[in-house]
Amino acid sequence: QVQLQESGPGLVKPSETLSLTCAVFGYSISSGYYWGWIRQPPGKGLEWIGNMFHSGSTYYNPSLESRVTISVDTSKNQVSLKLSSVTAADTAVYYCARFTRYDACDIWGQGTMVTVSS
């Protein structure tokens, strides 16, 4: 059974960099699929952040592309997210997900709440 578990600071100061990690259990990232992130501001809908194939192909939401970096560490079987220059608008629950062909997310983490505040 494949499971994803997000971790990282729950509070980040404005202008700093948000860093999250997603540990993947029950499946080797290097075996395939895209892996990435989706977020959900409080009371709002889902926003696609980006994803990455283990070999390096990466796609980002154009509205976040200048600030976001997604990376995969196959040795640790982890996916990471870095979002720089954060503002209050980046406050959200951040979900890690596995992306199947045609971009369907078949496995989700439980999500981690990140608040941007001084």
Next chain:
Amino acid sequence: QSVLTQPPSVSAAPGQKVTISCSGSSSNIGNNYVSWYQQLPGTAPKLLIYDNNKRPSGIPDRFSGSKSGTSATLGITGLQTGDEADYYCGTWDYSLSAGVFGGGTKLTVL
């Protein structure tokens, strides 16, 4: 403003059928497969439908998906109170080279 358009809310009585629409364009729904997600209160989204009309293992056949042109539809029959949730459509957008979601539809089972 979401790239895909969904009605904010729908409602129906227990046992009835409801449909949720998702409208897009030729750069997304019109040329790609659509997926649907159910998000129960306080939980992560769950994949209900992928590749327009396929159900993952464990999803009951009360849930169905279809696509026509630049629109997709999620159907739920035999509504149960446990189906009360937010539902999202999603697909790939070739113009953006990124995934996109609808704004979500809140289902109320009266």
